[in-house]
Amino acid sequence: MEGGITLSSAMEQIIGMTGFGALTFGSVTMIAVALLLLYLAIGKGFEPLLLVPIGFGCLLANLPMSYMTSGDEGGLLYYFYQGVKHEIWPPLIFLGVGALTDFGPLLANPSTLLLGAAAQIGVYVTLIVAVLLGFSLQQAAAIGIIGGADGPTAIFLANKLAPELLGPIAVAAYSYMSLVPIIQPPIMRLMTTEKERKIRMEQLKPVSQKVKIIFPIVVTILCLLLLPAAAPLIGLLMLGNLFRECGVTKRLHDTTETHLINIVTILLALAVGSSMTAESFLTIQTIKIIALGLFAFSVATAGGLLLGRLLMVATGGKVNPLIGSAGVSAVPMASRVSQKVGQEADPHNFLLMHAMGPNVAGVIGTAVAAGIMLALFGESALMTSGHAESIIRAGADFLRSIFIG
């Protein structure tokens, strides 16, 4: 026989050509992780629009010899990943979110912006704990933003500050966002009395269309003058909202709130899934990040509730503190949770629209928090030698002068 092929050598050659021969413990474990994500999304309904493509991307990336990881230059998902790397997909998702968001409840009751700010405490407390657990400041900042309960912002910041942690951060952010109805209610019941949960709020006043049109322009100018680093997120969020409210861009609005956001979600989620390889995911850091994510969500919820209680006292009982928990982004799920917990105490109490104010304020608050992190730890900040250090040192001196004298 020509070439001297024997049965065993032929079998060896064929097995060597398949992926079976290249399977490792790591890739098998990651395939199991991918299947778990798919089960959670399909079987349990946890954020299916995101976890299905993330789980499938993870599956593709970990099947050996398929060249579908985010790092396989020339592979399909490598190109999808460039949209994450060059910060294209998360801002485009924000464009769609802006087109979907009605800022009316926030404009009708602007004091609810404070609740969106208070919930960001989850981001910063988690940053401190992450540093205590041994993460660098950049990694800790990327992990902390999970507390903002905003997936695109978490991906955006993780890619900028700690790309090696992108997979676990994205999975933690989206998993906990889907678990908001389970995580928040016990904290809400613990931090409020039944009497407080029964508080009925006055009906929101209508807002003029002119205010709704001018609002995104004002936010863009004000926020980006104060925090230019937040431009990709806040800029596109507000452009999407302007499409919605201005009344002369119906086609653009229709596209951004449906087809565009859906297409970009597929590209973004597949790209994130493709970054979940055994080397990057199967580490002790992943377990820490998953635990820190839960901590971040819980502290953010508690922060919003605390300020909610403060507003309740300040207004003489006109504000139901339950709307504070909606200050974490997770639109509109966090608002629905406020409504549900409120109705457990009083079935005729309708908090949904009141909670939408802090909920959309949380989106702006998280984008601002991300902008601050980028300004302190981002590439442009690090290019200037000692930039973050000098700001932090100046801040520390300032605080010391206030508290110590």
Added chain:
Amino acid sequence: MENLDAAITVTVIGMGIIFLVLILLMGAIMVLNRVFPYVAPTEKATPATAGSDDGEIVAVIQAGIAAYLKRKPEDVSIKSIK
């Protein structure tokens, strides 16, 4: 320890800036609401009374609302349907 100091400082600076930005936005919204107050559209309301063609529908709605509010139907009056 140095990182912890930095993390605490970043927290104070960060929360301060977030509150500052959102308080400024709150002020801007209040000004906008004053400058451009909501004006209700001046549509001509169509009165719907028991005597009109929709009388039966009005009666059904009235009974439904009264049952929900646990009141007598005559305690509920429907002035118009828009």
